[in-house]
Amino acid sequence: MRELILLRHAHAEPATAGQDDLGRGLSETGRAEAAAAGDWLRQHGLRPDRVLCSTANRTRETLAALGDIGGGEVHEDASIYEGSAGTLAALADAHRDAERLLLVGHNPGLEQLAALMHSGQTGDYRGMPPGAIAVLALPVDANIEPGIATLTEFWWP
Numbered sequence: 215m216r217e218l219i220l221l222r223h224a225h226a227e228p229a230t231a232g233q234d235d236l237g238r239g240l241s242e243t244g245r246a247e248a249a250a251a252g253d254w255l256r257q258h259g260l261r262p263d264r265v266l267c268s269t270a271n272r273t274r275e276t277l278a279a280l281g282d283i284g285g286g287e288v289h290e291d292a293s294i295y296e297g298s299a300g301t302l303a304a305l306a307d308a309h310r311d312a313e314r315l316l317l318v319g320h321n322p323g324l325e326q327l328a329a330l331m332h333s334g335q336t337g338d339y340r341g342m343p344p345g346a347i348a349v350l351a352l353p354v355d356a357n358i359e360p361g362i363a364t365l366t367e368f369w370w371p
Contacts, residue, residue: 215351215352215353215354216310216312216313216314216315216351216352216353216354217260217313217314217315217349217350217351217352217366218306218315218317218331218349218350218352218358218363219255219260219262219314219315219316219317219347219348219349219350220317220319220324220327220328220342220347220348220349220350221251221276221316221317221318221319221324221345221346221347222319222320222321222324222325222342222343222344222345222346222347223240223244223248223268223270223272223273223275223276223318223319223320223344223345224240224243224244224245224246224247224248224251224272224275224276224279224344224345224371225240225241225243225244225247225344225345226238226239226240226241226244226272226344227239227240227241227244235270236269236270236271236295237271238270238271238272239271239272239275240272240275240276240279244272244275244276244279244344244345245275245279246371247344247345247371248275248276248277248278248279248280248345249279249280249281250345250371251276251280251345251347251369251371252279252280252281252282252283253281254347254369255280255283255347256281256282256283258367260283260314260349260367261283261284261286261314262283262284262286262312262314262315262316263284263286263287263312263313263314263315264286264287264288264289264309264312264314264315264316265277265286265287265288265289265315265316265317265318266289266290266291266294266305266306266309266315266316266317266318267288267289267290267291267294267317267318267319268290268291268292268294268295268318268319268320269290269291269292269294269295270295270320273294273295273318273319273320274290276318276345277318283316286312286314286316291305293305294317294318294319294320294323295319295320296320296323297319297320297323298323298326299323299326299327299329299330299336301323302317302319302323302324302327303327303330303331303358303359304358305317306327306358307357307358310355310358313354321342324342324348325341325342325348328342328348328350328365330360331350331352331358331359331360331361331362331363332350332361332363332364332365333361334360334361335360342370343370343371344371345370345371346368346369346370346371347367347368347369347370348365348367348368349365349366349367349368350363350364350365350366351363351364351366352364
């Protein structure tokens with residue numbers, strides 16, 4: 215089995231007038247949530263081989279605030295921002311050689327991907343709050359497709 219870990223960015227600062235959404239950083243609450251997410255990942259031995267992170271400031275800050283979660287290589291990918299479940303599935307599929315892949319991104323794409331992979335429908339299991347983690351187990355050689363995975367863990371701060 216291989217694992218796909220989905221991490222929604224932690225709480226961000228509210229947007230200010232004229233601010234680019236990609237530039238919003240984490241709030242104080244968000245920094246604490248991300249640190250707690252890192253603690254949870256370490257406590258459960260969930261150290262990724264590779265990390266895919268959105269280019270948005272709040273996702274990069276979430277990843278940094280996790281602390282040391284392992285020596286996995288990090289790739290930033292702009293397609294994660296506003297990525298649909300299909301876009302995120304294709305991206306994760308392109309990195310199938312990683313035994314444990316961490317994808318740091320946004321809703322609604324992450325919650326839809328988790329639901330699609332687990333139940334085959336994007337409308338199920340809605341609700342990944344900021345800082346939430348979903349861990350999905352799937353066969354090593356399987357394509358990422360509807361219903362292929364088992365949701366093995368779900369955590370939120």
